[in-house]
Amino acid sequence: MNARLSPWRLGATLYMPAVRNDIAEAILRDKITGLRSLVICLEDAVSDAELPQALHNLQQLLQQLNAAQCAEGNAAWPLVFIRPRHLAMAEWLIENLDLTAIDGLVLPKFTLSTLPNWWQIIAETHLHLMPTLETEEVFDVVAMRELAQALQQHPCRSRILALRIGGNDLMNTLSLRRPRHLTLYDTPMGYTIKMLVAVFASRDFVLSAPVCELIDDQMMLENELRLDIAHGLVGKTAIHPSQIAAIQSQLMVSAADHADALRILNSSQAVFKSQGAMCEPATHRRWAEAILARAQEYGIAAENSSGNATLLRNLFT
Template sequence: MKKDISAYGLGATLYMPATRRDIVDTIVTGKIAELRSLVICLEDAVTEQDLPDAMENLKGMLVALSKSKLRHKSVDWPLIFIRPRNAQIGQLVVEEYDLSAVDGFVLPKFTLASLADWSAILAKTHFHWMPTLETEDVFDVNSMQELAASLETHECRGKIIALRIGGNDLMNCVSLRRSREFTLYDGPMGYVIKMLVAIFGSKGFALTAPVCEHIDDHSLLEKELALDLAHGLVGKTAIHPNQIGLIQKALMVSSLDHEDALRIMNSSKAVFKAGGAMCEPATHRRWAKSILDRVHYFGVTQAPSPAAASPTMQVHHR
């Protein structure tokens, strides 16, 4: 079965250290409900002393996944990505590991300077890219404009599913850790995310939202998810299975937005009123397309009537 590779198809992307021994079982048995994509990480989630073990474990996992994939060709697995520690390890993995079960690579500490290295490593492969913006130069508007312009015309453009925003690394650049009381948007990252969306989103790149590291604070996660969507981000990094359902519930589309999107895509009028708001297809069409893409993957939440005593949620998949 050919997988549908889309930025919206990522949903909540679960990061798992390559030292874990249960990753194959998690993938093959579908142990984690609703898991759409995962990243096997060799970078920050693995200490330097554990790297040899992680590399050996990854090699064994990939062989096991390859064999399982051959036995069960119709299996509906989540998208699988590898996050190498650096370009050198990325090249080693590409050249020496069995990657037949892998969909792509998350490229750490991605910069314009590293573009040539990653392009050389992955040029002759089918793998999709998810470069991670997480270095000091992300704070430099000129550097990001230069990177976006280069990626827009580069031969890798068609392979880039989304750019990932590395919130924790970026906070580390300014000697901060995210607050337990405020969303990521209430500090310097609020500016950074707005700037990245303006620069990369305007060139058609999708961006995913940083992780909420306060795993058990679902209220904070829900607040942040609302702001992620308001900024046009398409998915979010997860570090615990209990975040996945919340993230993907947030990615569902309200019935009002769904109706507006359908009207905008199908209307012959230049301007019309719907739901108390102006709809203008010439300026709202890209928004409407993104809404319908979300509906395809996550469905629609049916708003309850005002008289309903106990609101319920209905999901409609296209």
Template sequence: MKILSPCALGATLYMPATRVDLLDVVFRGKLPELRSLVVCLEDAVAAIDVETALSNLHVLLSAINDRGGRPADGPLLFVRPRDSGMAAVLNDWPLMKHVDGFVVPKLTLRNLGAWEQAVTNPELFLMPTLETADVFNPVAMVELGQALKANLNHRIIALRIGGNDLMGGLGLRRNPATTLYSTPMGYVIPMLAGVMGSQGFALTAPVFEQLATPNLLSEELELDIAHGLVGKTAIHPSQISIIQDMLRVSLEDLNSAKLILSDIAPAVFKHNDVMCEPATHFKWAVKILERAEWHGVRQPDAVHGDAPIRLAEVAR
């Protein structure tokens, strides 16, 4: 089974399976900067349109097959089934060989077994979404994390935090003038970062639903990154470049990470007036290099929209 880095996700755009332009996105005719695409059969599709959406998905995968597969430089492709029953059907489609995996909606410890039985194809990765009332309970999250590690750990790229569903469960909607961290998600996100992050899971950040305040999106992304989140759901194509620009690594962090990972690094040393301790900062440094590989390095004088230096490209 291939390995996918959670940093490869970048901005993840959800598109209803009823859309007719999905093939253009897969083959970079549209949104060439997009890193990951989710074809949604769940919340984005009305019950009356499910059969049409399934048919459209089959048409999409058939077209990909006719072209000899997805392009190597195209976005990662995921499908979000409506439930485990639909996932079991899709799991057996031969054309699913052109899909990287499933986004699992509303995963809980109670329905985990049904999903394990439904998705038996070992080539399909999973991105469970944490968006039910259980998520507010850290004990439930510890138990869910342990269950995921026991049976599915090698197939999980990242856990997605479903901020809108979690807020909706509280009867709330974010204030358009503040970040999500000024809501009860200011408790949930750090808790998940600690509980699930300590078990080795990467997490992605909830969607930012305001389109008129890109500066506030950037502010929220700074907090996402400070909590160790590796990507963010995009609600509109205009957010893609903002998200992926913010995920770039600063040159100062890159240099610090390289020094920490050096074979000749002392036990404790000072760099740019900051104390570095390789034994403590090792994991941070590894993650910084991985982010730099996928998203590039933000130059000191760079402005928004400048092309990043991507280490993966330099290496080639």
């Protein structure tokens, strides 16, 4: 996987309905500040009546992107994914459109039973995959273990950038909606996220965090982001540009964690004390590697005199 397609580059992954006419500006002309990755959505964000217009817009967008990529490359672009409605639509897109400028597909309603069908239509393409875990099977730890084991051995493994947790769809299967005063971790999704991390992250899969649909509640978003990061999730779905800065500022690494990570990876000691805590390279190495990967993308934050995180340096720019 090339450096452009590192999961650490996802950051706030903004969903944009394919009916929008300004997607090219977001990709080619930095219309949305800080945008690192986006998903052109042909599924839930597009009604049946809007679908013809959405596909027309997508065709025009692809022509613009392919021309721009040929002329100047895509190194400065955000990562670009398409979320098809279903398998049949994905097959149509691949067969009828030039997806050269697209990094990959977000696979909706992904399950073990649909894996062979998805791979059949994607195997011969360059596209990377972000399967979405959002069906009732996701609540079954045995089903998730079987899926993780199958993906480990499957040829698609090297194409999977991240597994996305579909929070709203999963809550819908329980006939629930997130209460406005609670994070997802205070709902049945708390158990679900912990279980998915235990099953998939232990097998070296990356998981990205569900959307926080409380667009105007920055405090709730920040509280949820702290929990996302504590659970090892990489990046978070965004549904509004106003969420991007908050998500990506939380992905910055504290100066304390950065210092610990460097010592863990460079120490010859089996165990040592740092900043009041035990550090044990044998058991903390993978954490330290993840911390440095995050710092490379999002920079390091330090505590100022009032206790607020401020930018110390941004290693990516």
